[in-house]
Amino acid sequence: MFVLRPESAADGPAVESLLDLCFGPNRHAKASYRFRGGVPPVTSLSFVAEEEGTDLVGAIRYWPIRLGAASALLLGPLAIRPDRQGRGIGRVLVFRTLADALALGHRLVFLVGDPAYYRRFGFEVAPRTIVMPGEQPWRLQYALLGDGRLLEAGGTLRPERPLERPEGADVALDQGIRYNQPVGA
Numbered sequence: 001m002f003v004l005r006p007e008s009a010a011d012g013p014a015v016e017s018l019l020d021l022c023f024g025p026n027r028h029a030k031a032s033y034r035f036r037g038g039v040p041p042v043t044s045l046s047f048v049a050e051e052e053g054t055d056l057v058g059a060i061r062y063w064p065i066r067l068g069a070a071s072a073l074l075l076g077p078l079a080i081r082p083d084r085q086g087r088g089i090g091r092v093l094v095f096r097t098l099a100d101a102l103a104l105g106h107r108l109v110f111l112v113g114d115p116a117y118y119r120r121f122g123f124e125v126a127p128r129t130i131v132m133p134g135e136q137p138w139r140l141q142y143a144l145l146g147d148g149r150l151l152e153a154g155g156t157l158r159p160e161r162p163l164e165r166p167e168g169a170d171v172a173l174d175q176g177i178r179y180n181q182p183v184g185a
């Protein structure tokens with residue numbers, strides 16, 4: 001039995017330990033981490049899975065990125081503690097946060113991962129014209145939410161730098177639906 005709840009600042013060390021456990025301490029060398037340096041995650045979409053109110057067994061985060069003029073999200077990291085994998089925790093975290101992302105107005109999500117896992121959530125391999133430097137093209141995937149469309153035929157994904165945000169952009173990124181109660185899985 002596990003519950004989902006928004007990640008809090010106090011969860012930081014436990015989430016970092018979980019990510020080290022799942023991806024190894026060299027995870028920061030991955031190309032996708034360049035999109036995370038110096039930019040905070042989208043707090044309203046950062047969730048953890050907790051078992052019986054004690055151990056943290058899963059975590060998901062999203063980051064703001066851009067494809068040309070279009071705002072998008074970068075899903076990840078997503079990590080489930082190895083001894084709790086295969087129990088649907090990853091599935092619940094992804095479905096729940098994608099639904100929240102849609103409700104918050106997001107329409108385009110990218111990730112770098114295994115297509116065989118992410119297909120079930122509506123992700124497909126991105127067109128070769130869309131590039132994340134340093135990542136293998138077959139692992140770069142995208143999903144359109146709601147009435148989302150790929151407005152750019154191609155281009156290089158780049159991080160959303162705080163200084164580049166147009167005035168008011170924070171509203172879409174950070175105005176979260178606040179969950180006061182843990183949500184049963």
Ligand SMILES: CC(C)(COP(=O)(O)OP(=O)(O)OC[C@H]1O[C@@H](n2cnc3c(N)ncnc32)[C@H](O)[C@@H]1OP(=O)(O)O)[C@@H](O)C(=O)NCCC(=O)NCCS
Nearest residue numbers: 022078079080085086087088089090091112113114116117
């Ligand atoms: C990948 C991961 C997030 C999946 O979470 P999970 O809670 O274990 O997965 P779920 O219980 O929701 O789903 C299990 C299903 O996913 C499948 N699956 C798990 N990892 C997979 C992978 N890498 N490729 C394809 N399918 C995968 C399982 O075979 C199972 O399939 P089934 O539903 O047909 O039986 C988790 O295993 C994990 O943290 N792995 C290590 C870190 C990682 O690779 N993160 C993702 C990179 S972006």
